[in-house]
Amino acid sequence: MTIDIDIKPTVSELVQKFKDPALRVVNQQANAETISRMKRSSPVVVGVGKAKDHIPGMRENLILHAGPPNSWDKASGAMKGAIIGGMLFEGLAKSKDEAVALMEKGEVNLEPCHDHDAVGPMAGVTTWSMPVYIIEDQVSGQRTYSNISDDLGDFMGASVRFGVYEKPAIDHLHWVADTFGPILNDVIQHVGPIDLLPIIGKGLLLGDDCHVAMTATTPMFLRVLMPGLIRTCKDQDTLLKITELIYCDELFTLNPIMATCKAISIAGSNVAHSSIVTVMARNGTEFGIKVSGLGDRWFTGLAEIGRGFLMPGLSPADVGRDMGDSAITETMGLGGTARSIAGGFKDATGTTTQLYGVTESESDFFRIPALENRGSPMGFDVLKVIEKKIRPAVNSGLANRQMNRPAAGVGYLHPPMEAFISAAIALGEAEA
Secondary structure, eight states: OOOOTTTOHHHHHHHHHTTSHHHHHHHHHHHHHHHHHHHHOOEEEEEEEEHHHHSTTOOTTEEEESSSOOOGGGOOHHHHHHHHHHHHHHTSOSSHHHHHHHHHHTOSEEEEGGGGTEEOSTTOOBOTTOEEEEEEETTTOOEEEEEOOOOOSSSSOOSGGGTOOSHHHHHHHHHIIIIIHHHHHHHHHHHOSBOHHHHHHHHHHTTOOSSSOOTTHHHHHHHHHHHHHHHHOOSHHHHHHHHHHHHHOTTTTHHHHHHHHHHHHHHTOOOTTOOBEEEEEEESSEEEEEEGGGTTOOEEEEOOBOEEEEOTTOOGGGBOBOEESTTHHHHTTOGGGTOOOSSSHHHHHHHHHHHGGGEEEEEEEEEEGGGTTEEEEEEEBHHHHHHHTOOOOEEEEEOBSSTTOOOOEEEEEOOOHHHHHHHHHHHHHHHO
């Protein structure tokens, strides 16, 4: 659904409709309740387990992916590569060609991670026997999940999440599932539950955005894990491999941070009349959002192609459309919301300052040192976004447009306005 905001009369009419005093009060009360629920949530990391044992609705022929609903024929090159990788890992196919044939026959299903209380970076592919972090909101008992980083430590993003399905990437997934995952669960049982909110907050104060930059955050997470790793890993070589892997993978902490943000988002979901965005996610083709007052409905638009810093030898023509559930960090006040990487220092603070105008509140946990420790913008309001024509800012890894290629780089982009307009129209129809 594409709507031109400059000529579509229903948009201005919609803005006026929600300025009606009675409706405005109801909407403001609902938005305040949404933010209150989010701030009361208390998510902690409680363990690691197989997706089949924990993620609701998981089944053997189901592959979860990032972003709004997707299909094989519409999937980007990187997304297709990651799906193939997931099938090879599970033994659903023995070769790329067999995997493609099975997908074309519809014998393997695709569904969004977000529709199963889960999240995954980049392609987000999560399969039946993959290990996942388990995050639990201590207030509600709600659990959320994220797969474990499959980075090989080569800094080139030659991993399944970027669409690579070569043997080293698949072998590494098996090691993560068979060795690392169980050890990580034992470690968390020893040192946990782990509250990531203070770690995230300190990471922001030390200059991270806690999405594409975690120079301080991941070492802090490793420090929390180390006593358990030393106690749990009886084999010195395994201990060394795990420690080096986490230390070298700067974004290792992104996955549990995403699941933490997902738990906060669920706490604020399904509040009638609320216009607060609870999900922003991309699948390499479309960018989709969910809104608290509209339940589990997706509202989508064409995903942008990120701009930014490319790997040597690549050009903008090599970059695919944006993908990943990691924009859940921006949704909750991190990433580009806290510190956009588009431009310099003044640009970053200017972007964050501008985003206060389209959000409902400020975070109690995440603070911006460049703005005198002001809480980061929290709770994007679709009505404010379309009225002021200010879109959220998203930092993102950049995937190659071709399958079986390493990461293209890191960059920034904005969600399509049409997704917010579609959601606002749906809100208006619900109030009719």
